[in-house]
Amino acid sequence: MQPLKTSKTYDMPLYMQVYRRYRETIASGKLRPGDRVPSVRNLASELNLSRGTVEMAYQMLSSEGYFLSRGPAGTVVSPRLKTLHEAEIPPVSGPLSSITSPRASETGSVRPLQLGLPALDMFPRKTWARLAGHNLRSLEAITMAYPAPTGYEPLRRAIAAYLGISRGIACTHEQVFITAGYQGALELVCRTLLQPGDTGWYEDPGYLLARHFLERAGMLLEPVPVDEEGLNVDIGQQRAARARFAVVTPTHQSPMGMALSLPRRLQLLEWASHRQAWIIEDDYDSEFRYHGRPLPALKSLDREQRVLYTGTFSKVLFPGLRLAYLVVPYSQVERFADAAKYLCGPGTVQTQATVADFMEQGHFARHLRRMRALYATRREYLVNALQEKCGSALNIQPQAGGIHVLARLTTDASDRALAAAAQSHGLAIQALNDWQRGRSLQGGLLMGFANVTSAKMASDLVNRLVSATGLT
Ligand SMILES: Cc1ncc(COP(=O)(O)O)c(C=O)c1O
Missing domain, CATH: 3.40.640.10 (Type I PLP-dependent aspartate aminotransferase-like (Major domain))
Known part of the structure; x- marks a missing residue:
């Protein structure tokens, strides 16, 4: 987070200022569940405050459930914290719950039904972190030299x-x-x-x-x-x-x-x-x-x-x-x-070295095997929800592979207009005709399903599509 600035000229006691700044930062999504916060000692020295002042603020934040102390591993924003964003948007499990926040959607980084994005929640983070950590610690000459x-x-x-x-x-x-x-x-x-x-x-x-x-x-x-x-x-x-x-x-x-x-x-x-x-x-x-x-x-x-x-x-x-x-x-x-x-x-060489280890040690093949099974299930969630709720307006093309669904329109409605309406409701759906240069095609909607983690999420997202577009 940005350095926290406290001023002794404010009326509010200093520990309250620290406490409130953290609450605001968490509520605005700048700090997310699971994010680490500085140690009491570091923050106190950064802000030129006494340790007792910062400690009091941290205690209040912990007792109200904003912070979670992990002993020697430090203090984090509580992973159990429900942010405003999570209440609005179907959550992705694990530390990714923040990826579907409105902030992320503004930057276009990760949005519901986004094309081309694999299942970020199921990536084997621990294995990756172990391999990356090993490469960082060993820092062999080959990874330090010009690549x-x-x-x-x-x-x-x-x-x-x-x-x-x-x-x-x-x-x-x-x-x-x-x-x-x-x-x-x-x-x-x-x-x-x-x-x-x-x-x-x-x-x-x-x-x-x-x-x-x-x-x-x-x-x-x-x-x-x-x-x-x-x-x-x-x-x-x-x-x-x-x-x-x-x-x-x-x-x-x-x-x-x-x-x-x-x-x-x-x-x-x-x-x-x-x-x-x-x-x-x-x-x-x-x-x-x-x-x-x-x-x-x-x-x-x-x-x-x-x-x-x-x-x-x-x-x-x-x-x-x-x-x-x-x-x-x-x-x-x-x-x-x-x-x-x-x-x-x-x-960077470090990243390439981690990918190489991931492949050589068999994690890559295992991950692919798991993702194949997972995507078959997630695809079904989305296809079933679309068929159930918009079965007469959409014809879902069975695709043998990939991580997106193409739903063709059964009428001559404009797919661009429908996709724009869905996008204004936060769904990253794209229009087939935007991918087309020649004469316009019978319309279609393109949606990524890899991050649709449950039948309930699929149903909520399709409800949102229906209310944005009127498709049934
Ligand atoms: C058709 C196609 N080719 C290639 C890519 C991969 O692009 P990149 O390696 O730049 O992510 C994508 C990604 O979505 C794609 O859809």
Whole structure:
């Protein structure tokens, strides 16, 4: 928290000022349940007060349930405290209860039904903290020196091993580049293989953020429609046969959810090899599949080495890490390594080392297994609530994987207007047509379900959707 300032000129006794400042800070959400507060001694010295004064304020705060003393582990804001925000918004269990606070929604960081966010409440925090703590304490020279622009080698090795087993991709660790999120991977591709003004196929509808990123990088994107088999390669060839690249989400099309069919995969690879074009495969959430095994990556069929494969830790761990990876053809490793030297790279080595340990020690595989089962349940909560309360207005498309639901409108109502109404009620629902560039589609609403922790929460959220939009 901000340093607490007390003035001896106030009428109120000093211990009361300290007491009130804490109460206000907690009520405003600046201090949250579980947050640590300074020790009596530290605060007294910071504010130039006697210890007795601070102690009296702390005792009042503890006796009223605001603070909880944990002995030698210090004093925290009581985790049992119900803040105003929690009463308003369905809570996420554990220390995350504050993430759905209005404050968070203002900054857009974490909101109910937000797309692309994994189940933050179920992340194995203790294991993570243990591994991170170990890395911090041991502070090996390799984690203190300048980081390799291509990424921390043990992490590159762990990813290469994981991709071989789970995604059918045969690659060496030299081909794996660690990047700052998917955007970092796209930036590396743009700086290494593409030029501003290059044309690329982009799925329509397709992932909004990457589309904007590529456009800002000067790429000319040709929208190529997707149908039930995924990207329509024939149309891509008719519209821009000479494109330099194509960006695809073959395992789980974003946002429609279908897989790119095998004939289309082969057709796309053939086009790329014939035209010497690059395919950027965005394999963002393939780990979560609820029927059958994850499909092998397009990259696993890439005999001519035209595919640049990207994966991210945002869904399988958490997006705050800002870690993703790019696998490049062996023949391109040197060019990529050279370009990587002049970019920001993937950030601190400590974090990469923790991810590497998490993978090597088997926690990653265990976490994925647990999350698959959990997401199947959470998806059902949301789908059931939507079907029960808005079954005639929405047609929920069964998707084999991922962490979002697409609910198509059964009428020609504007999905943009409905999403705007839902957003004004604090729900982070998005309109399908905002992800679309060509002619407008029959509308749809996109919702993330990973943080819907119970049937009751799903029901409350859908009630809120109904009251915001009038959908039934
Ligand atoms: C289609 C798609 N690709 C990639 C990503 C991953 O992006 P990042 O690694 O920057 O979090 C996302 C995240 O939501 C996504 O939806």
